Amino acid sequence: MTRTGRDTARGTRAAPPGEGAGPVRRPSRRGAWVLGYAFVAPTVVLTVLFSLVPLGMLLWRSLYSGGVFDFAPTFVGLDNYTAMLAEDGGRALGVTGLYTAGFIVLTMGAGLGLGLLLNSRAPGVARLRAPFVIPLVVPVVATALIWANMFAPRFGLVNRLLGALNLPQADFLSSPGLALLAVLTFGAWQFFGQNVILYVAALKSVPRDVLDAASVDGAGAWRRFRHVQWPMMRRQTLLIWVVTTLTGLQTFTQIYVLTQGGPDGATSTALYYVYNEGFVQFDTGRANAMGVALFLLSLLVTMAQLWLAGRADRAR
Known part of the structure; x- marks a missing residue:
């Protein structure tokens, strides 16, 4: 078949005799930028509407006193922050930090240990993967009532x-x-299954031939984990660390069902303080001040974690 016949069969027009094929027309750089912005515009708009705008309103409202339905609040500046820290807010932040530290240790430790167990080749281990997902799919309120009993x-x-x-x-x-x-025991039980899943996925991502080569060189199970598996899943561990930290800082449902912040404020975390001040005491100024403090604390902790992880990578 001639070239003209092939082009006709493909549905393309052959160039007239004496004329070469025309240059392929590519979209301009401006068109590519417009198309890219059009794709990301919905996400940007939704982020601004449901994240940045509420955050700005929270920051603005924390400078005023008044209740939930007060349409003429009084500007008090930073008085809400000083009052919040001077009373139960400072203790709530301390309880939040203590709870989060224990939550990280328990959930990440249990997640890594069980992840290593489930990733092993021991007989019957594969059947144990499903039970760790149950706490994630059962409603928190229902399981909290069971733990209360x-x-x-x-x-x-x-x-x-x-x-x-x-x-x-x-x-x-x-x-x-x-x-x-x-409360910490129940919270860790409720969440550690997610860390198990993430650690199993991280361990599965380690190339098997690298582990086999380490075994051939005489490395035992601990040395393979210490020098091969753990370094190769640093980024996954960072992700688990950040997600676990933010989850611990934002705990609320377990405390609301089990203790309601008691006894004597011993389990009142920052988020429960926001609920109590805003919807029980109807003091939205202090509740918003605590919300801003919790946001800044979460942001600073996450930035510190990323900085430490980057510094560890550079040290290598």
């Missing part, structure tokens, strides 16, 4: 186990120290 002082499962072991029983949700421990 487990920590009940007389008929709760935890006290029954302590009694069976001849150990002293306790009223976990009424003791300041034990209440925070009970």
Whole structure:
């Protein structure tokens, strides 16, 4: 078949005799920029409407006093911040930091340990992957009510186990120290399954031939993890660290159902303080001030984590 026939069969027009094929017309640079901005415009607009605008309103409203339905608030400047920190707000930030630190240790430690177990070739381990997803799909309120019954002082499962072991029983949700421990235990159980999934995915991303080469060189299980697996999943670990930290800083439902911030404010975190001041005490000024403080704390912690991770990468 001639060239003209092939072009006709493909549905293209052959160039007239004596004329070469015309240059391919490419979109201009301006057209490419316009098309790119058109694709990202919906995301930018939604981010501005539902993130930046509410954040600006939160910052502006934190400088005024008044209730939720007060349409003529009074400008007080930074008085809401000083009052918030001088009263229960400073303690709530401290409880939030303590809870978040324990939450990170428990969820990341359990997630990594179980991730290594599920990634092993032990027989029957693959069947254990499903139970760790259950806490993620069950509503938090329903599981919180179950855990509240487990920590009940007389008929709760935890006290029954302590009694069976001849150990002293306790009223976990009424003791300041034990209440925070009970809430932390429930929060870690509710979330650690996500870290298990993320760590299993990170371990699966490590090339198998690299691990086999390390085994051939005589590296045991610990040395393979220390010198091969752990360095190769640093970025995934950073992601897990940041997500876990932000989740711990924003905990609310577990405390609302189990302790409602008690006893004596021992489990009142920053987000619960926002709820209590804004929707129970109807003092939106202090609630907004705490919201701004929590946002800045989350931002600073995330930036510090990214800086530390970047510094560790540069040190290598």
